[in-house]
Amino acid sequence: MPLETDPGAGLSRSLASFLAQARVEDVPSAVLHEAKRALLNGIATALAGFDDPVVARSLGVLRAFAGPPRASLIGRSERTDALTAAFLNAAAANVHDFDDTHPATIIHPTAPVAPALLSLCEIEPVTGRAVLHALALGMEVECRIGAAVSPGHYARGWHITATCGVFGAAAAAGRALRLDAARMLWALGIASAQSSGLVETLGTMAKSVGVGAAARGGLFAALSARAGVEGPAAPLEGQRGFLRVMSADPPIAAHITGGLGERWEMLDNTYKPYPCGIVLHAVIDACLALREAPGFALDGIRAITVRGHPLLRQRTDRPDVTCGREAQVSAQHCVAVVLLSGAAGLAQFSDAAVADPSVQDLRRRVRVEEAPHMAVEAAEVQIHYADGRTLARCVSQARGGSARPLSDRDLEDKLRALLAYGGADCDAEALIDAVWSLDEAPDASVLPRRAAARAPRAPDGSRTRPVA
Amino acid sequence: MPLETDPGAGLSRSLASFLAQARVEDVPSAVLHEAKRALLNGIATALAGFDDPVVARSLGVLRAFAGPPRASLIGRSERTDALTAAFLNAAAANVHDFDDTHPATIIHPTAPVAPALLSLCEIEPVTGRAVLHALALGMEVECRIGAAVSPGHYARGWHITATCGVFGAAAAAGRALRLDAARMLWALGIASAQSSGLVETLGTMAKSVGVGAAARGGLFAALSARAGVEGPAAPLEGQRGFLRVMSADPPIAAHITGGLGERWEMLDNTYKPYPCGIVLHAVIDACLALREAPGFALDGIRAITVRGHPLLRQRTDRPDVTCGREAQVSAQHCVAVVLLSGAAGLAQFSDAAVADPSVQDLRRRVRVEEAPHMAVEAAEVQIHYADGRTLARCVSQARGGSARPLSDRDLEDKLRALLAYGGADCDAEALIDAVWSLDEAPDASVLPRRAAARAPRAPDGSRTRPVA
Numbered sequence: 001m002p003l004e005t006d007p008g009a010g011l012s013r014s015l016a017s018f019l020a021q022a023r024v025e026d027v028p029s030a031v032l033h034e035a036k037r038a039l040l041n042g043i044a045t046a047l048a049g050f051d052d053p054v055v056a057r058s059l060g061v062l063r064a065f066a067g068p069p070r071a072s073l074i075g076r077s078e079r080t081d082a083l084t085a086a087f088l089n090a091a092a093a094n095v096h097d098f099d100d101t102h103p104a105t106i107i108h109p110t111a112p113v114a115p116a117l118l119s120l121c122e123i124e125p126v127t128g129r130a131v132l133h134a135l136a137l138g139m140e141v142e143c144r145i146g147a148a149v150s151p152g153h154y155a156r157g158w159h160i161t162a163t164c165g166v167f168g169a170a171a172a173a174g175r176a177l178r179l180d181a182a183r184m185l186w187a188l189g190i191a192s193a194q195s196s197g198l199v200e201t202l203g204t205m206a207k208s209v210g211v212g213a214a215a216r217g218g219l220f221a222a223l224s225a226r227a228g229v230e231g232p233a234a235p236l237e238g239q240r241g242f243l244r245v246m247s248a249d250p251p252i253a254a255h256i257t258g259g260l261g262e263r264w265e266m267l268d269n270t271y272k273p274y275p276c277g278i279v280l281h282a283v284i285d286a287c288l289a290l291r292e293a294p295g296f297a298l299d300g301i302r303a304i305t306v307r308g309h310p311l312l313r314q315r316t317d318r319p320d321v322t323c324g325r326e327a328q329v330s331a332q333h334c335v336a337v338v339l340l341s342g343a344a345g346l347a348q349f350s351d352a353a354v355a356d357p358s359v360q361d362l363r364r365r366v367r368v369e370e371a372p373h374m375a376v377e378a379a380e381v382q383i384h385y386a387d388g389r390t391l392a393r394c395v396s397q398a399r400g401g402s403a404r405p406l407s408d409r410d411l412e413d414k415l416r417a418l419l420a421y422g423g424a425d426c427d428a429e430a431l432i433d434a435v436w437s438l439d440e441a442p443d444a445s446v447l448p449r450r451a452a453a454r455a456p457r458a459p460d461g462s463r464t465r466p467v468a
Numbered sequence: 469m470p471l472e473t474d475p476g477a478g479l480s481r482s483l484a485s486f487l488a489q490a491r492v493e494d495v496p497s498a499v500l501h502e503a504k505r506a507l508l509n510g511i512a513t514a515l516a517g518f519d520d521p522v523v524a525r526s527l528g529v530l531r532a533f534a535g536p537p538r539a540s541l542i543g544r545s546e547r548t549d550a551l552t553a554a555f556l557n558a559a560a561a562n563v564h565d566f567d568d569t570h571p572a573t574i575i576h577p578t579a580p581v582a583p584a585l586l587s588l589c590e591i592e593p594v595t596g597r598a599v600l601h602a603l604a605l606g607m608e609v610e611c612r613i614g615a616a617v618s619p620g621h622y623a624r625g626w627h628i629t630a631t632c633g634v635f636g637a638a639a640a641a642g643r644a645l646r647l648d649a650a651r652m653l654w655a656l657g658i659a660s661a662q663s664s665g666l667v668e669t670l671g672t673m674a675k676s677v678g679v680g681a682a683a684r685g686g687l688f689a690a691l692s693a694r695a696g697v698e699g700p701a702a703p704l705e706g707q708r709g710f711l712r713v714m715s716a717d718p719p720i721a722a723h724i725t726g727g728l729g730e731r732w733e734m735l736d737n738t739y740k741p742y743p744c745g746i747v748l749h750a751v752i753d754a755c756l757a758l759r760e761a762p763g764f765a766l767d768g769i770r771a772i773t774v775r776g777h778p779l780l781r782q783r784t785d786r787p788d789v790t791c792g793r794e795a796q797v798s799a800q801h802c803v804a805v806v807l808l809s810g811a812a813g814l815a816q817f818s819d820a821a822v823a824d825p826s827v828q829d830l831r832r833r834v835r836v837e838e839a840p841h842m843a844v845e846a847a848e849v850q851i852h853y854a855d856g857r858t859l860a861r862c863v864s865q866a867r868g869g870s871a872r873p874l875s876d877r878d879l880e881d882k883l884r885a886l887l888a889y890g891g892a893d894c895d896a897e898a899l900i901d902a903v904w905s906l907d908e909a910p911d912a913s914v915l916p917r918r919a920a921a922r923a924p925r926a927p928d929g930s931r932t933r934p935v936a
Contacts, residue, residue: 057695061688064591065549067533081533123532157708162661189669193630193678196664199708201657206699209692210661213685220529224677227525231674240625240667 011237011253015141016185018260019171024133031264032439035135037411040435041100041271042093042110043074043451044415048346048422049095050075050088051457054205058212059088071119072452075424079452082119083216086169089115090215091208094161096346097328098275098418102139102268103402105146105160109269112165112214113138116173118451120219121444126176128441136266138172138218143265145236147255152248154199162197162210163246169218170225177226189231190221192242203325271411273400274344276328279315281398282308282379283331287338289393290381298340300386301362306331307371307380317368324351335381336362346421377401425453479705479721483609484653486728487639492601499732500907503603505879508903509568509739510561510578511542511919512883516814516890517563518543518556519925522673526680527556539587540920543892547920550587551684554637557583558683559676562629564814565796566743566886570607570736571870573614573628577737580633580682581606584641586919588687589912594644596909604734606640606686611733613704615723620716622667630665630678631714637686638693645694657699658689660710671793739879741868742812744796747783749866750776750847751799755806757861758849766808770854772834774799777844785836792819803849804830814889845869892921 024032049055050073059073062084069079074089093099094111102109117131117138126134146153146164154160170191174184194217197210225231236242236256243251274284283306290296306312318330327333327349336359337348353359371380380394397403399410406414416428431450438447492500517523518541527541530552537547542557561567562579570577585599585606594602614621614632622628638659642652662685665678693699704710704724711719742752751774758764774780786798795801795817804827805816821827839848848862865871867878874882884896899918906915 054697057697058692061691061695061697065535065551067535067549081535083533157713159661186674189672189674190677192666193627193669193674194664194681195666196662198660198663198703198710198713200700200703200706200710200713201661204657204700205697206654206657206661206703209658209689209697213662217681221677223529224526227529229522229525229529229673229677232668232672235666235668235674238668242666242668245625245666245668 011257012188012234013181013185014257015236015260016188017181018257019137019141019175020179020181020184022133022137022261024129026261027133027136028264030267031136032132034267034269035132035139036435036438037271037408038100038110038135038139038269039114039438039447040411040415040432042114043431043435044411044418045096045099046074046089046093046451047415047424047426048098048418049092050422050424052092052095054095054208055088055092058091058209062087071122072448074451075422075426075453077425077453077456082123083219086115086119086219087212087216089118091212094211095208096275098272098346101270101272101278102143102146102265103270104265104268105143105150105164106154107143107146107164108161109139109143109168109266111211112161112218113142113168113172115215116169116219117176118448120173120176122448124177126444128438128444128447130176131444132439134172134175136264137175138168139266139269140264141171142168144256145242147265148243148251148253149247153246156248157199158246159197159199159202159207159210162214163195165211165214166191166195166217166221169215170221173219173222174225177222179222179225183225185233186229186231187221187225189235190224190229191218192231192235194221195242195246268402270402271400271406271414273406273410273414275346275349276334276344277316278398279312280329280331280334281400282377282395283334283381284338284344285395285398286379286381286393287335288342289395290383290391291339291342293391293393295389295391301365301383302386303384304335304366305382305384306335306366306368307374307382308378309374309376310370310372311376312379313368313370319363319366321354324349324354327354331368332363332366333359335366345417423457425455425457426451479725480656480702481649481653482725483704483728484656485649486725487605487609487643488647488649488652490601490605490729492597494729495601495604496732498735499604500600502735502737503600503607504903504906505739505876506568506578506603506607506737507582507906507915508879508883508900510582511899511903512879512886513562513564513567514542514557514560514919515883515892515894516566516886517560518890518892520560520563522563522676523556523560526559526676530555539590540916542916542919543890543894543921545893545921545924550591551687554583554587554687555680555684557586559680562679563676564743566740566814569738569740569746570611570614570733571738572733572736573611573618573632574622575611575614575632576629577607577611577636577734579679580629580686581610581636581640583683584637584687585644586916588641588644590916592645594912596906596912596915598644599912600907602640602643604732605643606636607734607737608732609639610636612724613710615733616711616719616721617715621714624716625667626714627665627667627670627675627678630682631663633679633682634659634663634685634689637683638689641687641690642693645690647690647693651693653701654697654699655690655693657703658692658697659686660699660703662689663710663714736870738870739868739874739882741874741878741882743814743817744802744812745784747780748797748799748802749868750845750863751802751849752806752812753863753866754847754849754861755803756810757863758851758859759807759810761859761861763857763859768854769830769833769851771852772803773850773852774803774834774836775839775842775848775850776846777842778838778840779844780847781836781838787831787834789822792817792822795822799836800831800834801827803834813885891925893923893925894919894921
């Protein structure tokens, strides 16, 4: 398969050289700040996901094979070896699909990359500033490689967060280890040998194995390259390299190196305010606005109409849902639970919320209509009362999208909410402070240590707090 | 991409059911015997490869992250955790490309599968007979999945030994763990999330990372499935599953389940007598026959002609070689070194052999000719002496191919030779006996323990033997 623009020999080599030689002084402050926002959001989602069955069961398996406990697990007081921690923290950060999204590729950039760095800085001395720089570079690498094979790669069935994440993790860890260009190239090559992940696994626990393996594999690639494990000269652009083999359409190699260090893909990263399909976010905003509208009441609702671009109906018209995972893509559930509770957090998309009789009752009165002339980002929700009144709100751009990004304060609140949801014994304010001040930390390991729990959760789910 | 014959829903489920329910009593004795031959050959090649730089460097990295030392490393006295051992033993078995070959797929079947089982039987009680059964089933699964996507999968650039090996390792380990059909299906799904490996990495150390990761990933998949990590219902035949995503041509799903338990792909497995490209094996046999021919002498050779199918010239006409790896695909080197030494082992394809002045001198007199009417399996070597005499030998089928398989005694000799080459402190006869009697062993771990070294190698390469 031809590359659309043939960069000639040396694409991988150019990328490796850039990664090895990039200077943090040349990085715009907005990029380093975005890296902090990604960390805040990624740690937040891991604090909600660390006790999900797939993470808990994987830990149960890996514990028997784990080495000396030198690395932290987000939300847990137990420690493990750095490779195992990278796997588990990545799985936890991504398990609820509540983590970040790079819109052009649908990659969740932080989950595979940040855990490799958080583990690494507990076994090697790395400054906070170096971690932020490495994180920005790693996210940039995975988003750019993803862009080169999009949209065909994901459409054909590769889970792009995992397949491209392993390159991002290798680049980030390699950078933090200060690999030279030759060894950085090997790290990318070792990553290419481990690039895996299938869309067929989404919606099952096996998805998390792919994402965890990307973080672990990337860290392992960087450590192996440092130790002299050699790789191919052209792991990306080679005749049997990643771009040609794992792309459904002709890959566009220029997306990888064009404007490197000048244009930053990772600045396009977005953060979800609500743990459900992005197409429903405008619907949720409209429901939240309705609750604030004069005359709003839950009594006397005859019917509710959701209007939007035809895609909205096609993807989310699900009146009957039986579990939280389905509820994440059900307009009916979304409208009912948000109007009733005034919130759209993980609790609102749990199995318990789905089974709630009052939610079930309201859900039955919601229908979805196609409005062909509405923009795909927009949504309108109309409440029709039995007394003839109608209350309606229209949202043209959902919160959290590129047009209305979550603020730093929003991300802090998200972390506080997800910490409370997950129930880990962490100090939210100290953790938030560790993220915002990471560029001044002489030892970056302050961050993973604060993201760990001070005490284990009791088996019944209540917390065992240390005696003050 | 359509499946050529659509098996409908349930291909993966059928395979998992077969794996869970297969009875060793129903397995032909030839199949269990072939599993022993595969073990003998795989352990032999690992005894030659365990100290290769990629294995030694990977061990150097992984040691810091390894758990309690409960599993053996082939050729080493050091022990490690079972997941790490599976990775390293698989890398060692395959590093020289001297391991086995399934002709229809070019998979090296044993390297990813056997190490997962050798590790597993040191942490879980498994009988020798159960290990042989599990090995046969795992090899069968990887060869059949490979057949379903061949030849397009490898031709496009996937390293089929790694990408399909992870399924074989998961199936084998899952069977040894006695997973039920539901959990076996999850194990295949978790394997699918980790299926990776690119042809671009061949010829570099990164290849071994892919093969090692397949063995480790398969064992991890089986252990995770047992612990309740769930996978998709159709990891193979699903719309975004392995067969459709990772095949270049329409996959032929019937190759996976057709005649399961009746026809055994793994019986087609072949074992290399010589550590070089298979196309050169008939050339080597001809050279060995020439050395036995009346009138053979090394003095007075004016020229040597190698004749064969055009593919032979196209792939191996390499008069100038600079390293052992290139020598493996050089007809000139092959002819010179075999005529001079009378052998074709790893030493004959080392960097030292390439640099040997007498080999260099003879190599220059070898030329390769196309003989369009000769079969691709055949080769002729003619020695033209300065006095006008010509000595020639033609071989129609090389040793080690399907038509002239290595005997059990040949495989024993290969193990003894590779043990001597690698220099591990193992008892060859006890090890060979452990393989042949494995079906009677109540505890299969006798085999990995005998494949381990009794004492470490000294840093200078000499052996530190235990005091008798």
